[in-house]
Amino acid sequence: MREMIKMVMVLTIITAVSGGILSVLKTSTEEKIESQVLKFQKAPAIGAIFDTATNDPLKERFKIPTKVKDKDIEITFFPAVLEDGSKAVAFEAKGAGFGGDVGLMVGIDLETDKIIKARVTTHSETPGIGSRVKDDATYVSQFTGMGFDATFKLKNNGGDIDALSGATVTSKGVSVAAAQVKKLYLKLKPQILNKMK
């Protein structure tokens, strides 16, 4: 019995201490990681989406607080003024893929409500299989020109999104992220327009 109590005690103490250390480290590196993700993941994605931007979408980014599944979160929006004078906005949403969340950055034309371009940002999919949704830009090019009347589900689930062969779960994550983009955009559009005045 004493041995039993000792085992429970030791394991509890070790896990509690390590949990404590990790949560401290997590909070203290959060800001740094966020800026790294911005620099190495979001900046190239935004550069590819708004290749004709006449302003600096990264610098002019703004946050709008909202609720997703009863959780308070802040979404970062990247506004852009394109060469032809039209206004656009880009933001990221996530969907569960094979190895974790797949982030999808989508640029939307504010006048026509159509998708300009989309790019996959952060993901932890299998290299060479799921990771192709990011590496192969032709996959996400199917979003270009889509409006929000489209159904963001995979085609075999009755939607409008093509799956990447061999990476169905990852493709599903991308489609869930796109559906989330649609939901957030339709909900937050008045606030976005208000901020961009």
Add this chain to the structure above:
Amino acid sequence: MAQSIAKEFTKGLWTEIAPFRIVLGLCPILAVTNTVENGIGMGLATTFVLVFSNFFVSLFRNSIPAKVRIPCFIVIIATFVTIVELLMQAYTYPLFLKLGIFIPLIVVNCIVLGRAEAFASKNAPHLSIADGLGMGIGFTFSLAVLSAVREIFGTGAITFYETPIVLFGPSFEPFTFMVEAPGAFVCLGLLLCIMNLIPKK
């Protein structure tokens, strides 16, 4: 005492060099050795985890009950792996992107758990640090050698910080298969063969 520290440190460098002599840790050595940069990055991350997990396992070796030692070791190892993962995300993000899924997998790297079980749980902290450091450097060295062979023959150049050092003339036709998965098996097999030809002492 200094002698025994030196002995524990140097054994990991040659006589018990992890992947080639005791043939442990083959998953990362096959997966991430497509470029020298990845190989060394992975090796250093593993070394960090090895040194700290060895130290803490050894420090608590008398208070951890034998029946729950493996879960305790794994918790300690996993903590340091997560620390490495967070630090790499914060400071060496491009490398983190390339190594990706293989960083969390250090938790199940046989070398780390193997050293905790076979060495650190039976020896004093200072010897365990020496052992972890030696094993880690030996592992990094092995990864560097294997990835150098693969990268040189696979691409004809070695790339550091995105500046390639071209080693062969333009007529060189790279063996692209070397940087792909089958090349890893072939190279590892050849290196193991060479290591077995060289006597241990």
